[in-house]
Amino acid sequence: MKIIDPYTAARYQRQISLKGFGAEAQQKLARSRVLVVGAGGLGTPALLYLAAAGIGTIGIVDFDRVQVNNLHRQVLFTEESIGQLKTVVAARELKKRNTALQIEEFPVKLEPGNCWQVLENFDIILDGTDNFSTRYMLNDACVLLGKPLVMGAVSQFEGQVAIFNANGKESVNYRDIFPEPPGPGEILSCAEGGVLGVLPGIIGIQMANEVIKLIAEIGSTLADQLFTYNALTNDVQVFQVAKNRASATLMPITKEAFEKTDYAWLCGEKNQLxxxxxxxxxxxxxxxxxxxxxxxxxxxxxxxxxxxxxxxxxxxxxxxxxxxxxxxxxxxxxxxxxxxxxxxxxxxxxxxxxxxxxxxxxxxxxxxxxxxxxxx
CATH class of the missing domain: 3.40.250.10 (Rhodanese-like domain)
Structure with missing residues (x-):
């Protein structure tokens, strides 16, 4: 086992000293590559804690720019960030906190034509997006690539976390819960229904925690489970997710079929008006x-x-x-x-x-x- 240098040992001492964690788990984090898709309400708190924990390489995917209505929940950004690319600001802020961190920026909109190339070089994918077309696309890509997918979602006062595809073909995926997308407007996004500012922080940090446990191979994860949290009542529930035979018939089975799938059309997001x-x-x-x-x-x-x-x-x-x-x-x-x-x-x-x-x-x-x- 590689010996940890004195600075690293000092920086992560509180973590390394945990029973069941130790230097070996810290080294696993340092060797890992995690892709965060969406530098928004879920992605920014997750990024902060993944960087602080010692993840070696973090990829950040987001084509958007910081807006004033992001600031109540997207904690990496300040008023000075308004108008700047989220990937650029996030990378700069994370580097201030951990100079050893390697960051790969992807200021692009993920689509079937580029998704495969972005995902394939990372170990774990964290989905912090807020639209169904990207969520289904990431799910299908992770199933085909054999990548664990840590998914989070928030709306109004409720949040969810789940881990899909953690154990290969035997694992459940997002389509086992929702085989087909809901119709337009059936489920409100944060833009439509609003969201309590602290809720994405709670859920985003929970997502980061699941990523760390997966990499360090410690504790019990939410693999094949759905965690739900209500910020108004503090109710927490964890549901076991079972395989759904219908899901396998609805997703592409090859890279070529995946790249030809129109997820925006599938999810009713293509506007004909x-x-x-x-x-x-x-x-x-x-x-x-x-x-x-x-x-x-x-x-x-x-x-x-x-x-x-x-x-x-x-x-x-x-x-x-x-x-x-x-x-x-x-x-x-x-x-x-x-x-x-x-x-x-x-x-x-x-x-x-x-x-x-x-x-x-x-x-x-x-x-x-x-x-x-x-x-x-």
Missing amino acids: KELSPPAFYQRIRQAFIQVIDVREVGELPIPSDFDYVQIPLSKLSERITEIRPTSMILFCQSGARSLKAAKIIQSAYPGLTEIYQLEGGLNQLLSFKNSTYAS
Whole structure:
């Protein structure tokens, strides 16, 4: 066994001195390569603790830039980070904390065409994403590559952690729980439903803990289990996940089939609606006979005050469909997911109606546009 140098021994002394951990486990961490997909609410706390624990190489995948509405939960970023690439900021901040850490930045959007190449050189994949197309894509890639996948998810006050594919073909994967994706708008994202700021921290650190246990080969992990936590009630539950025969028939079985799979289409995220950018939206609503419909639920914030609209919640849309005039309309919600589903309901009721528009990016993008306009 390689002897740990004095600095490393001193830095990780509290960890190395743990019964059942020791220098050997610390060396396993130093040799490991962990890929964190998504440097957001889940990814940033996980990154902090993985770097602090002594992981040798960390890859960071995120194509996004820091926005002001990230700051209440994405703890690696500051106000000075706004507008910068998340991968760049995260790498810089982590290097300040651990100069021995090797970081590989991937400021790209993961797609079937590049996913395989990014994942194949890492030992464990941590999924901190917030959309179903990426989640299913990562799951399928990890099954085909034989990589353990540590998955986390948060919404409002509840969070989940699970480990898939930890023991090869005998392990369960994400599709054993959810063989097929939910429809658009059925499950709210953080952008749509909100999230308590501390919750991604709790779940993200739990994910980091599972990664460390997998690498160090200590304790009991959440392999083939689903951990759930409610921040309002402190209820914790752990469910055993069983293999689902249907899951194997739904995923690609070769690299070539994987790279041809359209996960955005599979998850209903490809938008067939005509989208209006914020400037185009404000121009269009000045026209006569245009209906503007808010499909969010009653009580959701913010409440727009600079244009007229009617509110017909998505959950009530089918029973209130007669309130909609079959003329030109613009639908909006928080981020765009629910307005897409609302459009399908309206088109089913009025098959000949073609003038249906969607506010691109929902109110989130509209508010960002307004803030940037005022700032300039």
